[in-house]
Amino acid sequence: MSTAAWVLGVDSGGSGLRIALATAGVEGGVTEGGVTQGGVRLVDSVVFGEPVRTGAGGIDAGHLLQRLVPAAEGLLGRAGADRLAAVAVGAAGMATLGGDLRATLPGALRRSLGVGRLALAADAVTAYAGALGQRPGAVVAAGTGLIALGTDLSGWRRADGWGHLLGDCGSGAWIGRAGLEAAMRAHDGRRGGSAALLARAEAVFGPPATLPGQLYPRADRPAVLASFAPEVARCGAAGDPVSVGILARAAGHIAEAAAAVCPPGEDLEVALTGGLFKMGDPLLLPLRAELAEHLPYARTVPAVGDPLDGALVVAAALAADTLRLPREPGMLDTTTPQPTDRT
Known part of the structure; x- marks a missing residue:
């Protein structure tokens, strides 16, 4: 024009x-x-x-x-x-x-x-x-859900974005669900539980036994699950090993999705966008390490x-x-x- x-x-x-x-x-x-x-x-x-x-x-x-x-x-x-x-x-x-x-x-x-x-x-x-x-590369958009999209400008490559029951691995809903599972394990006395996450779940949702009734009937269940993801990040930042492990697994899932859609080539860009990445270092530090391993030929850049x-x-x-x-x-x-x- x-x-x-x-x-x-x-x-x-x-x-x-x-x-x-x-x-x-x-x-x-x-x-x-x-x-x-x-x-x-x-x-x-x-x-x-x-x-x-x-x-x-x-x-x-x-x-x-x-x-x-x-x-x-x-x-x-x-x-x-x-x-x-x-x-x-x-x-x-x-x-x-x-x-x-x-x-x-x-x-x-x-x-x-x-x-x-x-x-x-x-x-x-x-x-x-x-x-x-309009540059070739890959983008991971993550908030409550998660989808990765890449292109070499000849076609689109998509990974995940299948919703909280079938995928959205590493998303806010995924992290929140994993955190609440660890809280319930601690409540039951099972292995893999986190006392720190149990305390935060009780503070946010009340008695643990009421959680199924608060979650299962909700049409906005993914958003409710995702609301607990920042609590996982806070517990991880405070050194809770279970929370650290959840965030490390989330970082692995995100990097795998990015690698699945990023086109071949040198010096390509991978951008991260969405509210999930506002969680800061508890997620971003392991994510940077995972991206460096999965996509050594790509550069992680901020979303414009x-x-x-x-x-x-x-x-x-x-x-x-x-x-x-x-x-x-x-x-x-x-x-x-x-x-x-x-x-």
């Missing part, structure tokens, strides 16, 4: 919905003034605390549109912008639950906002774009931005016809104007 254009980024996940308006085509790299990868400058944003509904048909496109269209119109009006060059929507569950979005959003956004260029991406893809931009930043990066690249990230059904789907379109 020879001049700056208006783009919209959307990040829809379990914690809510975020929508951001930015200008693309801004000269420069990452600066304190808000210019991110690809010359994208954030202008304004809207946050909804409640997540978009999902049902038997997957992510509810109608519910998303009820929020997205008025919010976009408000952002454009406040900025004095005339039209959007492109929109990118990153959503949790896009690969498996995004059928309604893919069928509905292109036509609906064309009619309501005049948008002809649209990207629909899995949230792991926007996390990747936010962390590394988050999934909302990534959605803006994708939207800007789509607007400029410079999108290099692989288009793949369920991972990154795009629509662009046909030659007869006026948008």
Whole structure:
């Protein structure tokens, strides 16, 4: 693009919905003034605390549109912008639950906002774009759950992200569950228990015998499990050997996922993004050692931005016809104007 254009980024996940308006085509790299990868400058944003509904048909496109269209119109009006060059929507569950979005959003956004260029991406893809931009490498996104995504720009490689029952190994839910298991072992007098973790479990949840009733009926069980992960980190920092061992195993799982998706090559980048890595040294120190062992040819780098930043990066690249990230059904789907379109 020879001049700056208006783009919209959307990040829809379990914690809510975020929508951001930015200008693309801004000269420069990452600066304190808000210019991110690809010359994208954030202008304004809207946050909804409640997540978009999902049902038997997957992510509810109608519910998303009820929020997205008025919010976009408000952002454009406040900025004095005339039209959007492109929109990118990153959503949790896009690969498996995004059928309604893919069928509905292109036509609906064309009619309501005049948008002809649209990207629909899995949230792991926007996390990747936010962390590394459009460079080859690998990203591990970890919070309550965990997924690793890598690319050599010809296709995507994915590892884990299978949920707390089948995977998400090394995630917050995994660490929290392992910590609570160790607490219950100590409560029973079995081997492998931790008195320190038992004390923290009692402080957080009350009598140990009540834990099954507090966990099993909950629809948000992974988040409840993950809420105990910081307690494991605190006990590990205080020298509890069981907690140290849990965090070491988590670090091994994370490094294995990164190694599974990182493309071959020299001096590739691996970025870590998500709330799990805010736990600090109790997790990061063993993780650095594991990454050095599993990926000696790669460099661990900080994530430049988050999934909302990534959605803006994708939207800007789509607007400029410079999108290099692989288009793949369920991972990154795009629509662009046909030659007869006026948008």
